[in-house]
Amino acid sequence: MKRVNMIIGSVLAFLLSVIVFIGNFFYRESVQRGSKVELHRETIIGNTDQDGAGAARLQQALDWYDEQEISRLSLYSNDGLLLQANFIEHDEASRKAVILVHGFRKEKADMRQFAKFYYDQGYNVLLTDSRGHGDSEGGYYAFGGHDRYDILNWIRGLIVEFNMEEIILHGNSAGAAAVLMTSGEALPAQVKGIVADSSFTTMTEELTHQLKNLYGVPGFPLIPMTSLITKVRAGYSYQEVSPIEQVKRNNLPLLLIHGGADDLVPTWMADEIYEVAGGDTDLWIIPDVGHIKGYETQTIAYEEKLRGFLLKVNM
Numbered sequence: 001m002k003r004v005n006m007i008i009g010s011v012l013a014f015l016l017s018v019i020v021f022i023g024n025f026f027y028r029e030s031v032q033r034g035s036k037v038e039l040h041r042e043t044i045i046g047n048t049d050q051d052g053a054g055a056a057r058l059q060q061a062l063d064w065y066d067e068q069e070i071s072r073l074s075l076y077s078n079d080g081l082l083l084q085a086n087f088i089e090h091d092e093a094s095r096k097a098v099i100l101v102h103g104f105r106k107e108k109a110d111m112r113q114f115a116k117f118y119y120d121q122g123y124n125v126l127l128t129d130s131r132g133h134g135d136s137e138g139g140y141y142a143f144g145g146h147d148r149y150d151i152l153n154w155i156r157g158l159i160v161e162f163n164m165e166e167i168i169l170h171g172n173s174a175g176a177a178a179v180l181m182t183s184g185e186a187l188p189a190q191v192k193g194i195v196a197d198s199s200f201t202t203m204t205e206e207l208t209h210q211l212k213n214l215y216g217v218p219g220f221p222l223i224p225m226t227s228l229i230t231k232v233r234a235g236y237s238y239q240e241v242s243p244i245e246q247v248k249r250n251n252l253p254l255l256l257i258h259g260g261a262d263d264l265v266p267t268w269m270a271d272e273i274y275e276v277a278g279g280d281t282d283l284w285i286i287p288d289v290g291h292i293k294g295y296e297t298q299t300i301a302y303e304e305k306l307r308g309f310l311l312k313v314n315m
Contacts, residue, residue, distance in 0.1 A: 131147060155187070167188075173264075192314075
């Protein structure tokens, strides 16, 4: 009997060591900064505007951004990281601003296509590098968990340093999750609305989906183990990153956008967020469009939707 117990104990110890090893590997691939491994594959992009007007509008926006005089702003996070952002100040001394928040393994320049649209609506434009991305410090990706506090600091900075009276938050993918995480916090009255393009419901559900989609393996026990490792190494657990819980406390106008053919962040997640979201919430599912490809492929329709949302915010 003693020998049997020793064998069982050895097998369990071996299995635990394997799980810890795989958990550390998955942490490096999904959370630790610097990995180049792709976490998803997507072949569906979406239909472009048939008359070509949208493609021309998009190219004009990118060219416009390259011609702007851009200021560099920075601030320190609550835990001492130096965060960086690009700022386009409006020529007409506007007191309105938009904060653009990029996605996973992206950087501030990846949101530049939206800058001209918001500038044309009278907004100053702040493009942030999230912690662990671009020029900002940080050795891990936060998926919106710690980013919400960084966004709050950017909001306060715009109010104190530039006297902004109206602030819109607009995020893509993990940036969308970040602005939805922020929506559940106590926000200054100057924050008037939120745009979230392709957010996940929870970090646990998103990474579980990725494991099944990529490797055909279940989330348990790898996800709980990696969450524990993330808590030790990055200071947060997967359970703490839950846009769907935070958005229940939202009381601002909210525009949710999602591709109908998104296989990175499945479209059903947008439906679930919409069902529980507080505030005046609108959901726009773009048919046959992949992950965060809505503006790229349906530029004119996307701008019309944003323009309508901003009109609602200002009513």
